[in-house]
Amino acid sequence: MQNLLIVDDNVDVRQQLKWGLSGGGFGVHFAKDGEEALECFRRERPSVVTLDLGLPPHENGVEEGIRCLGEMLRIDPLSKIIVITGNEDHSAALEAVRIGAYDYYRKPIDFSELKIIIDRAMYLQQLEAENRTLRDSRDGDCGIVGDCEGIQRVLSHIKRVAASDVPVLISGESGTGKELVARAIHQKSARSKREMVAINCGAIPENLLESELFGHEKGAFTGASRTVKGKVEYADKGTLFLDEIGEMPMPLQVKLLRFLQEMVITRVGGRRDIEVDTRIIAATNIDIAQAMEEGSFREDLYYRIGVVNIVLPPLRERGEDVELLANFFLNRVGKETGNQGLTFSKKAMQWIRSYDWPGNIRELENRIKRAVIMTPGPRIEPEDIGASGEDVQRRKMNAGEMSLKEARQLLERDMVEDALRRSLGNIVKASSALGISRPTFYDLMKNTASETPDALSGRNPNNGGRICVA
Known part of the structure; x- marks a missing residue:
């Protein structure tokens, strides 16, 4: 059954709506303020x-209503929100529609008119939800792309x-898609209808x-003017x-x-234990085994969160x-920006294959976004993806397209840097580490300075931009 949430601080209006909308074939819930509305929205997920x-606290303004609208749309973009206003100024209602409200209605309320708007919104939301379910069933891997x-x-x-x-x-590593995997697990789980x-x-x-994490009670610390739930509580029945x-x-x-052992939390400044039912998924880009050896991560916590380990390559x-x-990002970004039909040149794809991608998938996606926006022609070239002259040289060396002299210069530059x-x-220390004299080191710097970064052109970022002789 679909649900309807009515948010209004006027008890008479709530009673009138309850009477006027009864028998509509959907569950009806009520809230008198923003916090109560958001709590009910998270719990019931109204259509x-x-x-x-x-x-x-702004009955004569629209600040709290706009805040609630934005938060509801963040939680569930599919929900159809009809803003109701008694304000003669249409600007607030139009701003709400611009943010994402489905429609707006001005008081006084005519129940027959409002019922038609609600029924239409219910029908549209149901269609969109069915389409989304069908799309998700086809996209069985939840957006994870790869054949390796x-x-x-x-x-x-x-x-x-x-x-x-x-x-x-x-x-x-950072950028490998850990949150995407977490969302895939959540979407395929029995908790997928929750947040x-x-x-x-x-x-x-x-x-x-x-x-x-755990929230705080009113007065728990300076500035705590009201009780606030933490992320753990908001994840109740979800992930x-x-x-x-x-x-x-x-x-x-x-x-x-303590929470993982007992599934109970206590808000900051509070005394009451609160039971929470949530599934825990954690992610890290550090070596947890090393962190435990160094004493920066608790071994007993690791055994609690790491019942199953998934390692992303x-x-x-x-x-x-x-x-x-x-190609996946190229097609997707092209559709989003209306710049479809772009292709990678042979050199660009060779560079993409040979580059190490230290930022992983996130770096690849960002570079292709920039290329789609900035590329003037129909083909994306290496420089459009941000390939530097040195990157191109490395690609040539890996592909066997570089002469012995060029490869030697590149190696010398890398070692000096x-x-x-x-x-x-x-x-002195640098030349000693390479096993060469100081004059020879200077000669190497001179020969490669025109093609090297700051470290070889008289500046060094690690010591305030200075190269030291001793």
């Missing part, structure tokens, strides 16, 4: 919402772990992370994705461990997948 823009053995193994793991509620730890709540444990300051868990401070690791180890992904970087620009 349609009627949202009064004038909600407390490593990715096929990952897809197999996803299908197996999705059927259970065991905690999963996803490991891999997957994500939090980056490395991006939030330590003094705020506890409140973000909690802990990104970069290896960056979590040790005191928070202890509290997270870096893009440089995925063989022909890089070409598959490049690396020696300078490791010695923080100290010439």
